Amino acid sequence: MNLQNHKNSIQENGFTVINNIFSNEEIEKMSEVIQNIDTSKETFRKSEDLFAIRQFLKEIPEINELIFNENIKMIIKEIFGEKYFVVKSIYFDKPEKSNWYVAYHQDLTISVDKKIELPDFGPWTTKQNQFAVQPPLNILENVFTIRIHLDDTDENNGALKVVLKSHSKGIYRPETIDWTVETESICNVEKGGIMIMKPLILHGSNRTTNGKKRRVIHIEFSDMELPEELNWSERGVFEKMN
Known part of the structure; x- marks a missing residue:
């Protein structure tokens, strides 16, 4: 796996796609774990159009060993850096x-464990006792997101x-996109x-038109410490596995 090309693509374009990270067997095992969970918890959101689980790795700890296989561990270490840890996860x-x-x-926004007044942190939102805040730009620029595709x-x-x-380009308001200079890419x-x-x-993403489901595990990573008593709300999962 030539990860340098992927690292360059993330730096230059903002994203990369790497296929064949999980075997069919590993994906089936993950699907099985997800199908057997109790969906009544308040961190779960269910509607006809979307089913989502916030704090996914915390809520479903038995899936962690399946997710952090040797391929993913190598990608985190070589593309992100030695000290990166999980800061947020959603299914x-x-x-x-x-x-x-x-x-x-x-x-x-980032997910944190409490709401405290800090310079350059805000606005704040609270959903089901979970705190999210817009941090300074350098913290957002440090984060990497991995999206694992089960379909x-x-x-x-x-x-x-x-x-x-x-x-x-820093904070970029979508209403100001100039399509005469910007290029859209679809990430299959x-x-x-x-x-x-x-x-x-x-x-962004479009509506489904082909009658096929799309299940994704979204995990964010950082290696930055937050100021004062503020902590990343989902820190610790990946650190324990190393």
Whole structure:
């Protein structure tokens, strides 16, 4: 696996796709674990168009060993860096008949353990006792996101579309996108493959049109310490596995 090319692509374009990271058997095991969970918890969100689990690695600890296989560990170490740890995780299931689409946006918040007043941190949101805040730009620029695909995904079942190189332009309001200069790319990913992206890349997804589901495990990583008493809300999962 030539990871240097992927590292260069993330730096230059804001994302890369690497297929064949998980075997069919590993994906089936993950699917099985997810199917057998109690979905009544308040961190779970269920509708006709979307099923999501926040704090996924905390809620489903038995899946961690399946996710952090040798391929993923090598990718984290060689592309991100030696000291990167998990800071956020979500599971998304976009069902076959989903009408759910996501407009272009950047991921501008981090999940933390409490709300405290800090310079340059804000605005804040709280959902189900979970705290999210927009941090200073340097913290967002440091984060890498891995999206693990449990299904083949293309433009017909909600593959992410991105604006190339938009991750390097700071806070970029989607309403100001100038399509005469920007280039859109569709990120097709095979079942068992991953997409790695920088959260500041402008990204969105279309409605499903081919009757195929799209299940994705979204995990964010950083190696930065937060100021004062503030802590990343999901830190510790990956550190324990190393």
